[in-house]
Amino acid sequence: MSQHRTPDASLLEGPIVVSLLKLAVPIVLANVLQSAYQLTDAFWVGRLGGAAVAAVSVTFPIIFLMIAVGMGFGIAGSTLVAQYKGAGDHRMVNHVAAQTLVMVAITSVVLGGLGYLAAPGLLRLMGVADDVYPDAVQFMRISSAGLVVVFGFSMFQAVTRGIGEVTMPLYIVLGTVLLNFVLDPLFIFGWGPVPASGVAGAAWATLATQTLAAAIGLWALLGGRYGIQLQWSDFRPDWAFVQRAFALGFPASIEASARALGMTAMTFLIASFGTVAIASFGVGSNIFMFVLIPAMGLSMATAALIGQHIGAGKLQRATHIAHLSAGIAFVALSLVGAGVYLYAQAIVAFFVPSDARVIEEGARFLRTFGPAFGFIGLQLALVGVFRAAGQMMVAMVLALVSQWVLQFPLAYVLGTHTVYGLAGLWWAFPVSAVLTTLGAVAWFLRGDWKQGRLTADARAVEEATEEILIEEGVR
Numbered sequence: 188m189s190q191h192r193t194p195d196a197s198l199l200e201g202p203i204v205v206s207l208l209k210l211a212v213p214i215v216l217a218n219v220l221q222s223a224y225q226l227t228d229a230f231w232v233g234r235l236g237g238a239a240v241a242a243v244s245v246t247f248p249i250i251f252l253m254i255a256v257g258m259g260f261g262i263a264g265s266t267l268v269a270q271y272k273g274a275g276d277h278r279m280v281n282h283v284a285a286q287t288l289v290m291v292a293i294t295s296v297v298l299g300g301l302g303y304l305a306a307p308g309l310l311r312l313m314g315v316a317d318d319v320y321p322d323a324v325q326f327m328r329i330s331s332a333g334l335v336v337v338f339g340f341s342m343f344q345a346v347t348r349g350i351g352e353v354t355m356p357l358y359i360v361l362g363t364v365l366l367n368f369v370l371d372p373l374f375i376f377g378w379g380p381v382p383a384s385g386v387a388g389a390a391w392a393t394l395a396t397q398t399l400a401a402a403i404g405l406w407a408l409l410g411g412r413y414g415i416q417l418q419w420s421d422f423r424p425d426w427a428f429v430q431r432a433f434a435l436g437f438p439a440s441i442e443a444s445a446r447a448l449g450m451t452a453m454t455f456l457i458a459s460f461g462t463v464a465i466a467s468f469g470v471g472s473n474i475f476m477f478v479l480i481p482a483m484g485l486s487m488a489t490a491a492l493i494g495q496h497i498g499a500g501k502l503q504r505a506t507h508i509a510h511l512s513a514g515i516a517f518v519a520l521s522l523v524g525a526g527v528y529l530y531a532q533a534i535v536a537f538f539v540p541s542d543a544r545v546i547e548e549g550a551r552f553l554r555t556f557g558p559a560f561g562f563i564g565l566q567l568a569l570v571g572v573f574r575a576a577g578q579m580m581v582a583m584v585l586a587l588v589s590q591w592v593l594q595f596p597l598a599y600v601l602g603t604h605t606v607y608g609l610a611g612l613w614w615a616f617p618v619s620a621v622l623t624t625l626g627a628v629a630w631f632l633r634g635d636w637k638q639g640r641l642t643a644d645a646r647a648v649e650e651a652t653e654e655i656l657i658e659e660g661v662r
Contacts, residue, residue, distance in 0.1 A: 199499055203507050210492050213353040215484035220360045222480040224367055228389040229473045231371045233538045237466040237545055242322035242386050244469025245315055248454045250330045252447035253302050257294040257338060259440025260287055261345045263432045266574055268349030269491045273498025284346045285421030286428050295338035302331030313455055316462055322386035329390035336401040343404030348491045359403050363396040438579035442586040449590025456598060460609050467548035470538050478523050482516050482564040489571035502637050509572045516568040521561030528557040552613045559617035562624040569627045576636035585627055593619035
């Protein structure tokens, strides 16, 4: 057992900045690298023209929606793992990890199958243009088939993040992203015995590398590394835990689904403006997602670290961590947004060098949205605080308001009922971001999240788990 490391216990002690950075830096780097999957696809597919870019862009919201539906269990599992880790209950850490893997595996198979079968009908329903449709169907079907490995690696990251181990996922992502950068042009354009597959080649390359990442991650977990000792009895369905995880995970799924459905609805709306509009949005949203990834990583680190502190009963340090994370997120993304504003045209041209209309419209989208990036970073940091405390309903309400009360109605009115057209539609993004963030700040200042110690009222769940372990002869 000497080769099995346990995460650094000093996360609950010492300087808060050091504890936050120990988690945040590797998570941010891993998420930045992971976003390189989409950026690599965008870079190489962009060489095929605007229609190819549109084929990838139009399918992304649907894939993101399917991922979002299933990721609620992962968020719930990560929150519970973090709090049990902080409370020193290693047995429940192991049990939560195993149950989360089972639930997410089943969910991913069901969602992947539905996505594969529904791809043609959904894309026709969206009114995808004839020059985009065939490639979009292929890309969506391959991506749907790969959901099980995407979920597998995401659960590995969620569990290890909850216990404070964040370096191993970083190394895995680094290796597979480098491999993907090699495989993408090989599968897209072909070379030697490898046939050119066009847009579908990008999906095949990503599927191959993500399968490798999931296999390594699951091998690490099942091998008893990082202080997690999974036993077969832990994988038997524990209905008391499932009910508890569902209570936490369902609002988290609704939150993520609301954001994904909002993106899908926006894609429907933007697609009505033509191929240039959807390609511009595709490139611009890829840039935005790349910028967003570090903020999401900081949010994940905040959730894991504050979750451990809440579990350990250290609420004063948890409050300091929340303030620090929010400040870092706001300042850092504001600076990035300023850079995007100044160099918007050059950034878009890097991905679509041969289409002047896409460059112009994509740059206008980025210049409109860029100044609001700091508010989005602040919002995500606070969402991490709410998740750490198990307040998934708060995050859910923020997402619903942002997407369906503010962003989509504003986009529809400004885009179709004013003289500004597409330029007006772009303004829905920064306006909704700023208003939603102000709501998140107001809720955070109420202080209700400090009462979110989930391990304090978990006796019934632990007793049920104990009975299962006794029945299996483990106790």
